[in-house]
Amino acid sequence: MSSDPKLERIAKGNALALCATGTWTASFAPVLERMVADAEKLAGSPQSIFIDVSEVAKLDTFGAWLIERLRRSLTQGTVEAQIAGLSANYSSLVDEVRRVRATPVVDSSTITISGMLEQIGRTVAGVAGTVTGLVDMLGAVLAAGVRVLIHPRSFRLTSTVHHMEQVCWRAVPIIVLITFLIGCIIAQQGIFHFRRFGADIFVVDMLGVLVLREIGVLLVAIMVAGRSGSAYTAELGSMKMREEIDALRTMGFDPIEVLVLPRMLALVLALPILAFLGAMAALYGGGLVAWLYGGVEPEAFLLRLRDAISIDHFIVGMVKAPVMAAVIGIVACVEGLAVQGSAESLGQHTTASVVKGIFFVIVMDGVFAIFFASIGM
Amino acid sequence: MAGEIQDPIIRVRDITVQFGTTRVLDGLNLDVKRGEILGFVGPSGAGKSVLTRTIIGLVPKVAGSIEVFGVDLDSSSTSQRRNVERRWGVLFQQGALFSSLTVGQNIQFPMREYLRVSQRLMDEITMAKLTMVGLKPEVAERFPSELSGGMIKRVALARALSLDPDLVFLDEPTSGLDPIGAGDFDELVRTLQRTLGLTVFMVTHDLDSLYTACDRIAVLGNGKIIAAGSIADMQASQHPWLRQYFHGKRARAVMG
Numbered sequence: 001m002s003s004d005p006k007l008e009r010i011a012k013g014n015a016l017a018l019c020a021t022g023t024w025t026a027s028f029a030p031v032l033e034r035m036v037a038d039a040e041k042l043a044g045s046p047q048s049i050f051i052d053v054s055e056v057a058k059l060d061t062f063g064a065w066l067i068e069r070l071r072r073s074l075t076q077g078t079v080e081a082q083i084a085g086l087s088a089n090y091s092s093l094v095d096e097v098r099r100v101r102a103t104p105v106v107d108s109s110t111i112t113i114s115g116m117l118e119q120i121g122r123t124v125a126g127v128a129g130t131v132t133g134l135v136d137m138l139g140a141v142l143a144a145g146v147r148v149l150i151h152p153r154s155f156r157l158t159s160t161v162h163h164m165e166q167v168c169w170r171a172v173p174i175i176v177l178i179t180f181l182i183g184c185i186i187a188q189q190g191i192f193h194f195r196r197f198g199a200d201i202f203v204v205d206m207l208g209v210l211v212l213r214e215i216g217v218l219l220v221a222i223m224v225a226g227r228s229g230s231a232y233t234a235e236l237g238s239m240k241m242r243e244e245i246d247a248l249r250t251m252g253f254d255p256i257e258v259l260v261l262p263r264m265l266a267l268v269l270a271l272p273i274l275a276f277l278g279a280m281a282a283l284y285g286g287g288l289v290a291w292l293y294g295g296v297e298p299e300a301f302l303l304r305l306r307d308a309i310s311i312d313h314f315i316v317g318m319v320k321a322p323v324m325a326a327v328i329g330i331v332a333c334v335e336g337l338a339v340q341g342s343a344e345s346l347g348q349h350t351t352a353s354v355v356k357g358i359f360f361v362i363v364m365d366g367v368f369a370i371f372f373a374s375i376g377m
Numbered sequence: 378m379a380g381e382i383q384d385p386i387i388r389v390r391d392i393t394v395q396f397g398t399t400r401v402l403d404g405l406n407l408d409v410k411r412g413e414i415l416g417f418v419g420p421s422g423a424g425k426s427v428l429t430r431t432i433i434g435l436v437p438k439v440a441g442s443i444e445v446f447g448v449d450l451d452s453s454s455t456s457q458r459r460n461v462e463r464r465w466g467v468l469f470q471q472g473a474l475f476s477s478l479t480v481g482q483n484i485q486f487p488m489r490e491y492l493r494v495s496q497r498l499m500d501e502i503t504m505a506k507l508t509m510v511g512l513k514p515e516v517a518e519r520f521p522s523e524l525s526g527g528m529i530k531r532v533a534l535a536r537a538l539s540l541d542p543d544l545v546f547l548d549e550p551t552s553g554l555d556p557i558g559a560g561d562f563d564e565l566v567r568t569l570q571r572t573l574g575l576t577v578f579m580v581t582h583d584l585d586s587l588y589t590a591c592d593r594i595a596v597l598g599n600g601k602i603i604a605a606g607s608i609a610d611m612q613a614s615q616h617p618w619l620r621q622y623f624h625g626k627r628a629r630a631v632m633g
Contacts (some may be wrong), residue, residue, distance in 0.1 A: 341522020
């Protein structure tokens with residue numbers, strides 16, 4: 001059914017005929033392209049040229065375009081190449097292709113110094129934009145919160161409870177497991193190194209202070225940023241892509257009030273709970289390792305823990321939790337609402353949400369450390 | 378149904394498709410002739426899209442057989458199947474353009490996969506396809522999110538035609554277009570069918586499309602083809618749904 005395409009040159013007096021035969025279709029496109037490139041070298045010869053296509057068995061857009069391309073490149077100066085022997089079936093296809101104007105493709109990806117400088121400038125401006133975006137969102141959320149306080153009936157309880165289930169209740173197993181393991185590791189490392197000084201028991205001090213003040217809340221916040229921050233961004237982002245957020249707006253709803261506020265509230269309530277559970281799991285894990293590996297009896301562990309830590313350590317940890325939750329939530333919602341139309345953009349913003357969320361959580365932790373140190377807590 | 382069609386391009390026999398306990402298609406038979414534009418109509422939810430998706434292999438069937446280009450899709454080898462897939466193009470209802478690629482890259486995607494041709498030729502063919510579907514070459518640089526609904530349909534058609542297929546499936550190509558745009562699109566499908574010798578399987582709700590673009594019409598109801606034939610056959614039919622469809626208010630308006 002299909003035969004190899006050929007392009008033969010036949011001299012006819014002072015005219016040159018190029019006879020195309022065989023199947024000129026997409027499947028033979030690589031061969032055809034080479035043949036046509038070969039024949040294009042004839043350009044500039046003074047003879048008049050005919051491209052005879054009467055023997056072509058099958059023609060599609062690829063074949064028709066290559067014949068048209070050949071015709072165009074052979075037409076130079078006074079010499080005009082012509083297509084001959086076109087059957088009625090294919091003449092409309094060739095006419096169609098003749099309308100195509102081949103625009104040279106402009107390669108816009110050249111690297112210049114001014115382009116690089118421009119890129120740097122844009123990036124710096126983008127950082128400033130990120131900060132204003134976050135402050136914007138914080139303001140919008142607070143304003144929506146005030147509105148809800150004034151009109152409590154517009155508060156979306158069902159939605160908040162639903163998000164509480166997603167970010168808090170369903171996160172408990174993994175958070176407890178991971179913090180438990182981290183508690184075990186801290187205790188094991190502590191005992192291993194303190195033993196050389198005969199200071200095994202001080203592992204309890206280290207564990208207590210570290211877990212309650214820092215590790216508990218920081219680790220849980222990082223996990224929540226990865227787990228729930230990304231989910232928020234993806235949810236809001238795909239709603240943005242499908243114009244659901246525009247639909248809400250046209251119906252007179254404020255997307256911040258309907259979508260962002262319940263999510264933020266759920267996160268702000270969830271993170272202290274998760275941080276508390278995480279801290280308890282880490283202490284339990286640490287105590288278990290101290291007993292089984294370090295030989296510290298549970299009674300001794302508890303007595304030492306009571307001496308080593310005060311309620312201040314616990315408060316320091318817990319105060320940080322809702323603030324970190326707010327940071328994670330705001331970053332996630334800003335990124336979600338910044339998603340553009342493409343799937344790629346959704347992926348980029350979800351990544352950015354997690355990376356920025358974790359970054360800001362650690363920055364906040366540092367700020368809190370300075371603050372608590374200066375007030376002596 | 379009319380008698381057996383010689384050498385059909387699609388031959389569907391006793392197809393049954395079930396979702397849970399709901400039987401959507403029930404022993405359906407359908408032939409599509411080479412080179413025709415078949416309009417496929419039926420009430421909403423009758424399973425028109427399901428049949429299309431079953432033929433192209435996206436929905437599993439419970440029973441029956443499907444032959445496309447004479448290849449039985451159930452017993453074919455992977456390479457045979459790929460060969461068949463290369464020869465058909467599909468226009469999805471929502472366009473289904475790849476959102477992270479530009480229009481040009483979308484059209485070139487199948488070429489890149491199946492053909493070993495130079496970037497120059499791919500760019501030129503892309504321009505040719507865009508011209509054929511009535512778009513300007515500049516559109517090639519844009520992303521799908523920057524296009525209007527009508528442009529998305531046209532680009533999706535250009536992508537479906539990317540490899541010069543013998544058969545195209547169009548799922549409601551004119552839905553969501555204004556009447557003028559829809560008319561243009563029908564015209565376009567007609568022209569392309571003549572120029573490229575296509576066979577077109579078109580699911581549609583648009584009476585104008587049926588009158589102006591289609592050679593033959595098949596009607597789906599209760600999981601079966603209840604009628605197939607020319608527009609005149611449809612108008613003469615005594616089936617209640619067909620009577621309502623072709624003699625209703627809107628149909629009278631179309632016929633003038």
